[in-house]
Amino acid sequence: MQLTIKTLAQALALAFVATGAAQAEEIIKIGHVAATSGAIAHLGKDNENGARMAVDELNAKGVVIGGKKYKIVLQAEDDAADPKQGTAAAQKLVDARVNGVIGHETSGTTIPASRIYHDAGIPQISPSATNPQYTRQRYNTAFRNIANDEQLGSALARYAMQNVKAKRIAVIDDRTAYGKGLADEFIKNIKHGGAATGTTVVSTQFTNDKATDFSAILTAIKATKPDMVFFGGMDAVAGPMLRQMKQLAIPIKFMGGDGMCSDSVPRLAGDAMSDGQVICAEAGGVEPSQEKGMADFRVAYQKKYGIGVQTYAPYTYDALMTMVEAMQKAGSPDPARYLPALAGITHKGVTGNITFDARGDVKDGVLTIFTFRNGKREKVTVMK
Structure with missing residues (x-):
């Protein structure tokens, strides 16, 4: 069957649109690792939920980096709070060529995994690993957005x-x-x-x-x-x-x-x-002037997942948002290009202003003291 000039033009136009759509939305893969099985699975899932909230919000708004539109995809892995599974998960993310990693959840998995990310040049922000050894290794790819031990x-x-x-x-x-x-x-x-x-x-x-x-x-x-x-x-x-x-x-x-x-x-x-x-x-907390942002996050989390925040979901959310902002500032999701921007970032998050010192620790980290009354957690004070 012979194509007319009109139908050929239409076919070419459709092909052009399809190609443009494919090019219009590129993918950024961000890894997340926590213990989503085992005794502390409820805490690991809380971390993962925080990361997913950030991804969903970013994709809903539209992510533009260096003039290109991107879709953020979260590759979530379970390390069961086990160091061996932690390094296996880290290698899996490296092999998947992720652009960055949020996690791990525990210090015992974060520390050994951090070397794998460093060797691959992949930036990592832990929202919950507090052992000082994590940043004392002086890996330029290792950051945390909470106070340390x-x-x-x-x-x-x-x-x-x-x-x-x-x-x-x-x-x-x-x-x-x-x-x-x-x-x-x-x-x-x-x-x-x-x-x-x-x-x-x-x-x-x-x-x-x-x-x-x-x-x-x-x-x-x-x-x-x-x-x-x-x-x-x-x-x-x-x-x-x-x-x-x-x-x-x-x-x-x-x-x-x-x-x-x-x-x-x-x-x-x-x-x-x-x-x-x-x-x-x-290892975290907000000053009185920042309490509304945290309260709003907790309401949104409850609405989205039907449960309350366990512990570090807000910090996981902020860690992912901080990483994407660094990509935007650098004009590229390429780890080598946005890593310097991440090291010098100042991100206004729901947990406060996030900026890192020379080791990768969050500056001016605050802590919140809690107790429990009538089966409910109750804030006592915020300390530095």
Whole structure:
């Protein structure tokens, strides 16, 4: 069948439109890694949800970088909070040629994965890994947008000594990079400032992040007559530990970091947790002038997912937004081109202004102290 000039022109026009549409929307792949299976899957999914919120908002608005339109695609991987799975997930993202990575969730997976991203030249922002070792490696691709354990351990120690006025503190950690790192920083600060307040560490014990029986270490702790237990670990262990503390008649203050500061703690502890007994801190928080932005985010999150924010979804959201803004400032999603822009970025996020120091740590990181009353998490104060 012979084509007329008119039909040929129409066919060429359609081909041109199709080609233009294909060229009009290029893809940026951003990896996200967290523990979306295992004991802390609820926290990992919270992180992933925050990243997905950012991706959906960006795509709805339209992303233009260097005059080109892009679609952001999130490649989400599960590392189950296991270092071996963490490095496997990292290599998978490198092989997929992602433009950047948000994560990992835990310090134990973030630290070994960071070398793989560095060797591939892929920028990485962790919204929740707090162990100082992550940025002490001096990888120019490694960033975090929350305070680290040096700041967290120091703030918790000051609060324990000055506000709670604890005198005899027992310390337990779960031997993970996160839990041990936080406990070590806490102990260091108690030893440094305890002479002035009469505060001492009377017992140091350890468990693991999958343990369920703490009777032996709690019995040993009880014999030292502490007035506070400090725990470096996650909520999945903290909840059962609180139950066994009640069974052994150890009704004392229980303090820890962000890993045990989720809304899941009351459920995991059951009726073992009394009002005001648990004191925890998140490596993050907002000043009063920024509270509306955070509140609006929480409302939007609840509307989108039908559940409340667990812990770090706002920081994951901000991390991805920060990365894309760096691409826009550089005029390219190519990692080598936008990495310098990321290092010098100032991003106004829902968690505050995000800018990084020479190591990749967030500048002027703040921390929020919480307690629990009537089964609900309650903000006590914001500290630096």
